[in-house]
Amino acid sequence: MNENGHNVVDIRSLKKYYPVRGGVFKRHIADLKAVDDIDLSIRKGECLGLVGESGCGKTTLGKTILRLHEATDGRIYFDQPKDKIEEVERLLASQRPEEIARGKTLLGIMDITRVSRKRLLALRKKLQIVFQDPSNSLNPRMLVKNIVAEPLVTQKLVESRELEDKVVSLLNTVGLAREHLMRYPHEFSGGQRQRIAIARALATNPDFVLMDEPTSALDVSVQAQILNLLKKLQSDFSLTYLFVTHHLLVVKYISNRIAVMYLGKIVELSETEELFTNPLHPYTKALLSAIPVPDPDTGIEKIILSGDVPNPIDPPSGCRFHPRCRHAREVCREEVPKLESAGEAHQVSCHLWREL
């Protein structure tokens, strides 16, 4: 990855809270902080892996980028030059009201969370998603032909005459053929259904595809097929992936960089090799040691975390990982650690990473 390559997606202090309502009048009593103050940039042409346990907010973060969820606060820039983003950030941070106002008007065009519906439709052409379970994400009453053609029709990209050829060529790229056109999703196996979902995502020729656990519902041998296909497509179509998963070995295989999330925060962000050879955050270390290794002779000592992921409605004070961390100290309980740079292309959010 070249450092100067510009970012496809630039996320600045993004927050997504779900209101929790209770009492007789359904008062707003608390917030479920699914994504809490996240800064993240996804470079052009890379595959960024987003790893974490269930309930840590990784899917929410992904879907907020596509504006399938409305963000509570924060900015998501899509495909904007770096200096322009910095300019807007400077305007927003300034003290003078007129500069802030100008920043806000600029945001109206640049920020995914604020653009108008009309612009959003155009943006959606560039942002696509592959969902977790293909048996739920494909409409059982639609033919494969119509499923794959739907984005093309809505975006008015192809004339109806050429539609079928376009769909067939899309199916070919994912390893299906013309004979599959007139079938329904239930006639396919899990792996083939996921291929259809991928073809649908590629239909509008996107720049950025969100992969929301695309292989977790598949068997090992089929998973390998899909992973290889995704890798091939990425280089063929110069795609950028955000690969959300809980499976560390899958993410290791497919990603260039990995972000580890815990309870709505990114705890570590690093290049893949670096993360696996030199994990800094205690949570990442525990996650890595918990992977079952398909080799009976590995003598890796396991770090078993005690307890469960805490409730995100009432997260622990300070570092959110401290109740399960075996190195926790006083400072972890009180101060929230910042994501700080720990060497080249490696960021970690822990008070004690230097000592551990």
Place this chain on the structure above:
Amino acid sequence: MEKLIETEDLYTNFFTFEGVVRALNGVSVVVNQGETYGLVGESGCGKSVTVRSMMRIVQEPGKIVGGKILLFLSSEDRQKGIDIIKRSEAFMESIRGDDISMIFQEASTSLNPVLSIRDQVGESFLLHRRGELLEETLKQLADELKSNGFPLAMAWKGFQRWLFRRELESLRRYEKHVKEIDRELYELEEKTDPRSTRRKSSLNARRDRLSEHDFLVSAVKKSPFLERYYKKIHKIVENKIIELLKSLGVPNPANVLKSYPHELSGGMQQRIVIAIALACNPTLLIADEPTSNLDVTIQAQIIELIKMLKENIITSVLFITHDLGLVAEVCERVTVMYAGDTCETTSVKELFKNPLHPYTKGLLSSVPRIEQVEKLHTIPGTVPNLINPPAGCRFHPRCPSAMKICAERKPPMVEYKEGHTVSCHLYPGEEV
């Protein structure tokens, strides 16, 4: 090594509207005393059906259509084993949850949402260990009756003791009866002449009908005020559950006892399911993908727990999973299954070092590894539909080294070297 449970050429079919699904195609596995045995394979390969057949809980429209399941439990039936397919349902009920118990795949769906944890864990104590519970209660009551107390209370306690004694007597009578029938059945097992066949079926029917029903005890249990006498037993069961939950690392067991499944987290639910399975100290614990819906860190906790239990409490574990990593970590011996066939059986180390069957090789190389850099190997195609499975070796349409004979004849199970059997035409030899 002594065998504990063995299936011989087991065939299980599902009779659906679309046709007969041939889920098991002659499965032979042996679980020995004191080992952790793994069954690996992709979804639909028949690993769950195998263990469900072992427990005889194959769901409708499934049916065991051929083969033997031999159980070697007590020392007296070590020689030839009990063929549990031929035994009565009542016999199976006495074994399930007592000698063999099972952890099901999804904890959240295998727990009953309308019963509290206390009721669900306590059920197996009350079902299988009632005799011991009654004895314990009687001992307690005897102590209480020795001391002086308020006359009415003492009278109530005396009444309880009388009832418990009566219940214990009828239970013992029932157990004696059952034992006699089981012994006779065991002796008749191998005989096939018409006379003993008739005798067998009548004995099996009698065992199903047999009950320990005692009119007086059940009348008291149903009457509105008098049924309170049974609370004593529930109190004892509660203490046992608390002890059990504590040993499984459940924090604050007294509170967990009163809660319902939805109030617990996924890892905690799985612990409860394990507690239900362990309540009666089973000889064999069957774990059917116990961690498939859990996070990695929670999975590590549960695996550690199962390993700990294997060392301290249960003798044998039959571990089913699709994750080769878990197999490497937990099991000692493994069978790889594909579409109802057993491909290969060997020790774990041998399996990873020297896999023989082409499917095993494919499976091992399609798992992403930590040191993975080159392209992932894949097995082309998908698992076949078992209504119309491929003839011969069921793997041959996907096999890179398929030969002509593969499509014609099912390969026999061959001993390649000691402790390593494989079923593939690439390895000729004599059938075991």
